[in-house]
Amino acid sequence: MVIKPKVRGFICTNAHPAGCTASVKEQIAYVKSKGDISTKPKNVLVIGCSTGYGLASRITSAFGAGAKTLGICFEKPPTERKTGTAGWYNTAAFHSEAKQADLYAKTINGDAFSHAIKDETIELIKQDLGKIDLVVYSLASPRRNDPDTGDAYVSTLKPVGEPVVSKTFDTNKKEVHEISLEPANQDEINNTIKVMGGEDWELWIKRLSDAGVLAENCVTSSYTYIGKELTQPIYGHATIGKAKEDLDRASTALNSDYSDLGLRAYVTSLKAVVTQASSAIPVMPLYISLMYQVMKEEGTHEGVIEQIYGLFDTLLLEQSPEMDESKRLRMDGVETNDHIQGKIKAIWPNVTTENFPELGDYKGYNEDFLKLFGFGFDGVDYDADISPFADWE
Numbered sequence: 001m002v003i004k005p006k007v008r009g010f011i012c013t014n015a016h017p018a019g020c021t022a023s024v025k026e027q028i029a030y031v032k033s034k035g036d037i038s039t040k041p042k043n044v045l046v047i048g049c050s051t052g053y054g055l056a057s058r059i060t061s062a063f064g065a066g067a068k069t070l071g072i073c074f075e076k077p078p079t080e081r082k083t084g085t086a087g088w089y090n091t092a093a094f095h096s097e098a099k100q101a102d103l104y105a106k107t108i109n110g111d112a113f114s115h116a117i118k119d120e121t122i123e124l125i126k127q128d129l130g131k132i133d134l135v136v137y138s139l140a141s142p143r144r145n146d147p148d149t150g151d152a153y154v155s156t157l158k159p160v161g162e163p164v165v166s167k168t169f170d171t172n173k174k175e176v177h178e179i180s181l182e183p184a185n186q187d188e189i190n191n192t193i194k195v196m197g198g199e200d201w202e203l204w205i206k207r208l209s210d211a212g213v214l215a216e217n218c219v220t221s222s223y224t225y226i227g228k229e230l231t232q233p234i235y236g237h238a239t240i241g242k243a244k245e246d247l248d249r250a251s252t253a254l255n256s257d258y259s260d261l262g263l264r265a266y267v268t269s270l271k272a273v274v275t276q277a278s279s280a281i282p283v284m285p286l287y288i289s290l291m292y293q294v295m296k297e298e299g300t301h302e303g304v305i306e307q308i309y310g311l312f313d314t315l316l317l318e319q320s321p322e323m324d325e326s327k328r329l330r331m332d333g334v335e336t337n338d339h340i341q342g343k344i345k346a347i348w349p350n351v352t353t354e355n356f357p358e359l360g361d362y363k364g365y366n367e368d369f370l371k372l373f374g375f376g377f378d379g380v381d382y383d384a385d386i387s388p389f390a391d392w393e
């Protein structure tokens with residue numbers, strides 16, 4: 001089939017296999033160009049391994065440290081009539097590149113929140129790897145079924161406390177306009193914490209530890225976004241921010257519960273980037289476009305792979321890494337420093353639909369968005385009739 005992007009609102013409903021391969025190769029080339037990271041994990045489990053920050057974590061582990069990687073994701077395979085999801089093709093491409101480099105790579109596709117997938121993971125670790133020394137928790141999901149009760153929980157993206165009026169860019173109508181968001185009720189806050197908070201991360205570590213498959217001095221990190229004044233009303237101080245605060249609670253609990261094992265659990269704050277998860281958040285497309293404009297002008301722009309390579313090389317695997325007052329690892333300083341934020345804040349009130357193309361880097365935002373699904377890579381023939389099928393082994 002000839003595959004062209006089918007964009008519906010903030011998602012693209014198809015993906016290009018050759019483009020996704022190009023995307024994975026680009027990240028691998030970046031890591032190789034930087035060389036090996038300073039402290040090398042051997043056996044890495046990445047929960048949420050197929051796109052965004054999780055995929056970058058897997059690529060850095062494999063190609064920056066020669067690590068064996070086991071990934072967990074939730075992706076749709078291709079059919080005769082429909083392409084697979086981008087994460088499916090990314091994973092196929094990653095497996096192929098890992099195989100050529102003689103690196104172990106296996107992936108389990110299924111619901112990471114379930115007991116069954118945790119059990120399958122543990123069996124595979126016992127069979128192939130023995131013990132894991134780094135667990136990256138990089139899930140982003142709008143829903144979660146409680147594994148014990150089967151109850152379904154859905155997360156919401158709403159302010160907490162007061163209604164919020166902010167500017168946003170409607171990627172459908174291509175318009176900058178004001179939006180007014182009503183605050184979440186307590187149920188919505190609790191449900192968001194249930195989906196995106198620390199409970200499932202803790203369950204993973206407990207199951208892995210009980211099964212004896214965590215190495216001594218194992219490191220684990222989940223990822224957060226903290227942001228500053230412009231994004232806090234809809235992120236940091238909003239429902240998703242409450243869930244992220246619960247990650248801080250979980251990391252404290254993990255460090256205490258598994259101190260005998262020497263486990264080091266961190267929440268790492270990363271900068272805002274275009275991913276499938278972030279494009280669904282109101283205000284973010286506008287904020288990221290302005291931030292891209294400013295950071296590109298300053299020569300400090302970074303995407304997922306630059307952030308994760310930096311994290312792995314300088315902080316995550318160190319014995320005593322620098323932490324903030326809440327004991328988090330911080331990679332977001334490039335974005336949240338006063339100089340960059342001051343420039344974004346100066347532009348923010350003046351942005352209109354008409355001047356947005358000059359004031360903001362929506363072009364860069366949109367290119368990055370399409371690239372998430374494999375569209376817009378040089379050297380890929382998008383008019384070619386290609387098979388949507390791609391296998392993992």
Ligand code: NAD
Pocket residue numbers: 047048049050051052053054072073074075087110111112113137138139140141222223224225269270271272273274275276277278
């Ligand atoms: P993403 O949407 O690109 O990736 C999500 C991953 O989770 C995919 O691999 C997907 O397959 C997997 N997944 C989702 N539901 C699953 C399930 N039920 N079972 C198994 N796998 C499942 O998201 P991302 O933006 O890379 O986010 C990853 C983490 O990084 C999140 O915690 C997010 O809050 C955080 N973060 C993101 C940003 C940003 O700007 N995108 C910034 C800072 C921190």
